[in-house]
Amino acid sequence: MTAATTPTVDATERAHLARALALATSVRGTTSPNPAVGCVIARGDRIVGEGATRPPGSAHAEVVALGAAGEQARGATAHITLEPCAHHGRTPPCTDALLAAGVTRVVIAHPDPNPTASGGADALRAAGIEVVLGPEVFRAAVADELAGFLSLVGRGRPHVTLKLAQTVDGSLVAPGDGPGGGRWITGPAARRAVHRWRASVDAVLVGSGTVVSDDPGLDVRDVPLGRRQQPRPVVLDGRLRTPPTAKVVARGALLLTRADAGRSVRAALTEAGAQVIDVPTGVDGKVDPAAALRVLAVHGIATVLAEPGAKLAHTLLGAGLVDRLVRHVALGTGAGPPRPVLDEDADGWRTVRVGGAGADLIWERVPVTRPAVPTERQA
Ligand SMILES: NC(=O)c1ccc[n+]([C@@H]2O[C@H](COP(=O)([O-])OP(=O)(O)OC[C@H]3O[C@@H](n4cnc5c(N)ncnc54)[C@H](OP(=O)(O)O)[C@@H]3O)[C@@H](O)[C@H]2O)c1
Known part of the structure; x- marks a missing residue:
């Protein structure tokens, strides 16, 4: 999308763009691998049609909003959170729908970085439509909302949030009896926060150590x-240690393993509901985590919440594959002041949120190298 010069986006259009963003947020988690987009068709301050992306294979936000607007779309302005697509995918180009409906102006919050779908703004301009890019604050909000989609398109892997629950002295294992410690480190409020995270992602990732030790369901x-x-x-699960009776197997888990692993248990795992996929190994002989994430991208998974134990957490952090780190610190357990437990404490992270959940602390950090929001000049 080439930069728009004039005219600017006024307060009414900004309000419509904000409404479009709210519509996009309302369908978060239902559209992967497609982006969750919102669209508002308005004549001045009057909204005549609005919509959000439907599940994959069905209508995009623009088509839903234009359908609601009907004839009133003629001469109206479309406010869209992401540049409309200009290509034939599973649905026809949204640019064609906007042109056919007679929209005369389009306000876009974020350009489409997808090389196969972008070019929508230029196509509209070539057809005589006025196209403008909204203020940077909207680009930042959309970049956050579409982190999974932008990661798939830009890096060929999902956006990864790593969540760790730790005692105040840095242990990831709950104090208590038994080799694996007690059941929970944090209290009910922090655990509910985890379920809210899970509800917003396409996949929840752990290492085989967690499955063998805890048999978690990883569901919402x-x-x-x-x-x-x-x-x-x-x-x-490099050695296919996941038992066919594991809860995640019954839930249709993807088990990413080495090609030479567990020949004798594969049939039982598949029969019990799992999908076993071979993934290349790294120099350490373990499943290569970057290759594993690329496999998830191929399966249409745009957002991942990783909830592993220390081993896989170290691997993901060491490989630079963590986009957001959420630490749940149980202030009431353990002894002594918090100490660094993982390499992320070294450098290169900034705190984006610190909050409480019951008696626990929730601490969110992102890498300082997080890709910048495209500026108007770049867009
Ligand atoms: N506090 C928390 O947030 C939290 C969360 C989850 C679990 N836990 C606790 O952590 C303990 C289990 O720890 P854990 O470290 O064994 O769990 P984990 O990190 O979930 O699993 C580790 C296993 O994952 C497999 N794996 C496959 N590819 C890997 C790779 N590239 N890098 C690293 N591992 C890879 C390895 O087994 P293969 O070599 O067989 O592939 C490895 O032994 C349990 O006591 C559990 O309760 C705590």
Whole structure:
């Protein structure tokens, strides 16, 4: 998308763009691998049609909004969170729909970086439509909302949030009896926060150590799912140690393993519901985490919540594959002041949120190298 010069976006259009963003947010988690987009068709301050992306294979936001607007779209302005697509995918180009409906102006919050779908703004301009890019604050908001989609398109892998629950002295294992410690480190409020995270992602990832030790379901409980689907459980399991009776197997887990592993158990795992996929190994002989994430991208997974134990957490952090780190610190357990437990404490991270959940602390950080929001000049 080439830069727009004039005219600027006024307060009414900014309000419509904000409404479009709210519409996009309302379908978060229901559209992967497609981006969740919102669209508002307005004549001045009057909204005549609005819509958001429907599940993959059905209508894009623009088509839903134009359908609602009908004839009133003629001469109206479309406010869209992402540059409309100009290509034939599973649905026809949205640019064609906007042109056919007679829209005369289009306000876009974020350009489409997808090389196969971009060019929509230029196509509209070539047809005589006025196209403008909204203020940077909207680009930042959309970049956050579409982190999964932008990651798939820009890096060929999903956006990864790593969540760790730790005691105040840095242990990832709950104090208590048994080799694996007690059941929970944090309290009910922090655990509900985890379920809210799970409800917003396509997949939940752990290593085989967590499955063997805890047999977690990795599903969303105690919070409403709405129209979203349960996230897909994914296990990095180089030696195929996941038992066919594991809860995640019954939930259709993707088990990412080495080609030479567990020949004798594969049939039982598949029969019990899992999908076993061979992934290249790294120099350490373990499943290569970057290759594993590329496999997830091929499966249409745009957002991942990783909830592993220390081993896989170290690997993901060391490989630079973590886009957001969420630490749940149980202030009431353990001894002594918090100490660094993982390499992320070294450098290169900045805190974006610190908050409480019951008696626990929630601490969110992102790498300082996080890709910048495209500026108007770049766009
Ligand atoms: N506090 C928390 O947030 C939290 C969360 C989850 C679990 N836990 C606790 O952590 C303990 C289990 O720890 P863990 O470290 O074994 O769990 P993990 O990190 O979830 O699993 C580790 C296993 O994943 C497999 N794996 C596959 N590819 C890997 C790679 N590239 N890098 C690293 N691992 C890879 C390895 O087994 P293969 O060599 O067989 O592939 C490895 O032994 C349990 O006590 C559990 O309760 C704590």
